[in-house]
Amino acid sequence: xxxxxxxxxxxxxxxxxxxxxxxxxxxxxxxxxxxxxxxxxxxxxxxxxxxxxxxxxxxxxxxxxxxxxxxxxxxxxxxxxxxxxxxxxxxxxxxxxxxxxxxxxxxxxxxxxxxxxxxxxxxxxxxxxxxxxxxxxxxxxxxxxxxxxxxxxxxxxxxxxxxxxxxxxxxxxxxxxxxxxxxxxxxxxxxxxxxxxxxxxxxxxxxxxxxxxxxxxxxxxxxxxxxxxxxxxxxxxxxxxxxxxxxxxxxxxxxxxxxxx
Numbered sequence: 133x134x135x136x137x138x139x140x141x142x143x144x145x146x147x148x149x150x151x152x153x154x155x156x157x158x159x160x161x162x163x164x165x166x167x168x169x170x171x172x173x174x175x176x177x178x179x180x181x182x183x184x185x186x187x188x189x190x191x192x193x194x195x196x197x198x199x200x201x202x203x204x205x206x207x208x209x210x211x212x213x214x215x216x217x218x219x220x221x222x223x224x225x226x227x228x229x230x231x232x233x234x235x236x237x238x239x240x241x242x243x244x245x246x247x248x249x250x251x252x253x254x255x256x257x258x259x260x261x262x263x264x265x266x267x268x269x270x271x272x273x274x275x276x277x278x279x280x281x282x283x284x285x286x287x288x289x290x291x292x293x294x295x296x297x298x299x300x301x302x303x304x305x306x307x308x309x310x311x312x313x314x315x316x317x318x319x320x321x322x323x324x325x326x327x328x329x330x331x332x333x334x335x336x337x338x339x340x341x342x343x344x345x346x347x348x349x350x351x352x353x354x355x356x357x358x359x360x361x362x363x364x365x366x367x368x369x370x371x372x373x374x375x376x377x378x379x380x381x382x383x384x385x386x387x388x389x390x391x392x393x
Contacts, residue, residue: 135242135377137280138165138388139306140194140370141313143175144334144341145361149188151392152333152368156192159390163372167239169246170333170370171282171308172219173199174341178358180205183212186219196220196237198248200284200309201256204229222250222284223268224259234268236276242377245276251285251294251309261285262297269301278303278380280373285309288328295326303380304373306330311340313369313387323381331369333392338362366392 138160143149152170160168172194175185179202186209189197196218203209203221213221213231223233234247247268249261261283269279279302285291291307298305300322307314313331320326332341339347342359350357367389374384 133377134383135167135239135375136163136165137304137373137375138163138168138370139280139282139304139330139373140168140170140368141330141332142171142173142200142308142311142334142341143189144311144332145175145177146185146188147361147363148334148341148366148392149175149185149192151366152194153188153192155368155390155392156194159368160193163388165372167196167237167244168194169196169198169280169282170194171200171284171330172197173202173284176206177361181209182206183209186212186216190218195239196235196246198282198284198308201250203231220246220248222248222258224249224261224264233264234272236272242278243276245272245279247279247281249281249283251283251287251290253285253287253290255286261294265294265298277377278375280304281306283307288314291328292326295320295324299324300381303375303382306371313389315387317371317385317387319382319385323379325373325375325382325385327371327385327387330371331389333368333370334366335362336365336367368392
């Protein structure tokens with residue numbers, strides 16, 4: 133039997149959280165997913181994550197919530213980050229920041245090392261995601277059966293280079309952040325499943341899940357108008373990874389696009 137990981141892209145707004153709550157249980161059953169991971173750093177209105185939106189994702193059936201560069205935007209999430217083992221912030225933030233960057237999940241008797249990292253090219257000047265991952269793998273050696281990573285990054289080159297560097301050592305590497313699903317899902321030669329970006333869970337009507345009038349207006353006027361979440365034509369985007377639990381190698385990757393209407 134293979135282990136099936138469903139990884140979902142950035143969840144945009146509370147409306148997407150509610151839509152996932154209605155649809156994800158049946159989608160999970162259809163795909164036979166053993167573990168569901170979703171990036172929740174845009175789940176609150178105007179981005180960031182709140183305890184309430186994290187709880188909505190858990191109620192929808194998400195097992196692990198990852199985040200990214202907006203994770204600390206809402207101060208009310210700080211204590212929640214410290215207490216919730218199923219909510220990660222990028223591990224290459226300084227250790228003094230709230231929360232943790234990786235965890236080992238026990239799923240059906242398998243120990244899954246799940247890591248959340250932030251890219252540094254065109255992003256924040258944090259510790260190298262490459263060096264940070266190396267340290268985690270050394271620290272956790274012998275304590276997990278296979279490892280997965282959400283690399284929240286802007287540059288496609290950084291995501292691909294990261295996956296190539298850790299090919300054979302990670303079962304799955306999936307990129308988040310751009311809200312645009314890429315068509316490069318693949319299993320690398322060493323057995324690492326990879327996709328540059330999972331896409332998003334939210335409305336496909338607007339601009340990256342936000343109201344199109346505001347998205348367009350920001351480019352026309354260059355004014356920092358606050359984003360507002362779009363609704364309608366809701367869709368879940370992500371990827372399904374089939375992993376051999378004995379070898380820790382990915383056997384197959386498939387893109388997922390499912391209506392949330």
